[in-house]
Amino acid sequence: MWRRMLWPAAILTLWSGVALANPGIWEREWPDTDFAKTSIRDWGEIISGGPPKDGIPAISDPGFHRAADESRIGDREPVITVEIGKATPRAYPIRYLTWHEIVNDTVGGVPVAVTFCPLCNSALTFDRRVGGRTLSFGVSGKLRFSDMVMYDRETESWWQQAIGEGIVGRYTGTELKQVPSWMESWAEFRSRNPDGLVMAEPDYNRSYGRNPYANYDSSRTPFLYNGEMPPHGIPAMARVVRVGARAWPLDRLAASGEITEAGVTISWQAGQASALDSGQIARGRDVGSIRVRDGQGRDVAHDVMFAFAFHAFYPNGRWMLD
Structure with a gap:
């Protein structure tokens, strides 16, 4: 692999x-x-x-x-x-x-x-x-x-x-x-913020746009990981949306489009490439974009991380399953 x-x-x-x-x-x-x-x-x-x-x-x-x-x-x-x-x-x-x-x-x-x-x-x-x-x-x-x-x-x-x-x-x-x-697609950001700012390419000799971790998020096990695997039969490399100490499987959100639970509304929209799939980031499979807001419509701090990482750092966290 x-x-x-x-x-x-x-x-x-x-x-x-x-x-x-x-x-x-x-x-x-x-x-x-x-x-x-x-x-x-x-x-x-x-x-x-x-x-x-x-x-x-x-x-x-x-x-x-x-x-x-x-x-x-x-x-x-x-x-x-x-x-x-x-x-x-x-x-x-x-x-x-x-x-x-x-x-x-x-x-x-x-x-x-x-x-x-x-x-x-x-x-x-x-x-x-x-x-x-x-x-x-x-x-x-x-x-x-x-x-x-x-x-x-x-x-x-x-x-x-x-x-x-x-x-x-x-x-x-x-x-x-x-x-x-x-995280969202470049097209989403640009459409919403045509006068927004985008970080310029750094002055380093790097293959920007290439994914040096090709096929990583379709592997069975994470690289250089020595901890426990997630419970409930959830694959280690499955993406989850973490809000506080709760984690929603991305697959569940993609199937629903929007879920309101535990005081937040989490929405999913197609169109964002995985950065860890194809050798070229732009060609990665579609994993979609997540937005998390509270009851007043304000953006909420969150993360979209692999399931193994959530379990490692939130061993007593709550899994928001179906």
Whole structure:
């Protein structure tokens, strides 16, 4: 299976490049990280994903141009949409986040980190302000339950992307505020926001638009994952919509079109390509777009992640089945 996947060069080492976490060794690589302060009970949960610290380069202060002037992105390609207050809506294409995973930006005066973990399909946006301090995030190169471990450049504390929580260092136990954002097709964003802004292509030598994880979301098991599989016979790589500690299977939402439960209305619309299917993102199969709103019609922070990741980080979470 893995031979068919076009992993980034740093990950091609596969298991030969994977090493169990060892704070005694990593203290030399991370001299400013306080490993004595941590919520991790079993260091074996953390492994190296292959790339070293900043081997996957996060983007800071990205450039933007008008949506109407964009010509590189295919209509069905996914973007992460961020709309804050009266600020001009912004789209962060997954074709870029696949290779960079974190974008540090400021929208409407709010410093945000727009993040995407391909191995979990987790796309989350966080407020970068913690205790009156604005943090800047990078990619540590470490994984826990196949999910990206971020770090902040100010204290080099480690943060779990899927839950936005500090797990090693000064900010252990601190939770980042999640900012409502959602994944949708480029055509949806552009149609709704012709004068919106889209992130410009970063100045890196990357094959933007290519999916280096070809066929990943149709595999039976996640890559570099050493945790339990989901209950109820739900496939590990099935997409679920997480709102708080609840998860709705995407298949159920696609069949219904819209579901109102637990105080939220979740709608599904066809037209968004999977970023983790075909070798070219624009050609990925249609997985549709999700929007989550509360009773007043306001957007609600959520995630569309793989079922195994929800179970790993929300072991006592509630599965919203038929």
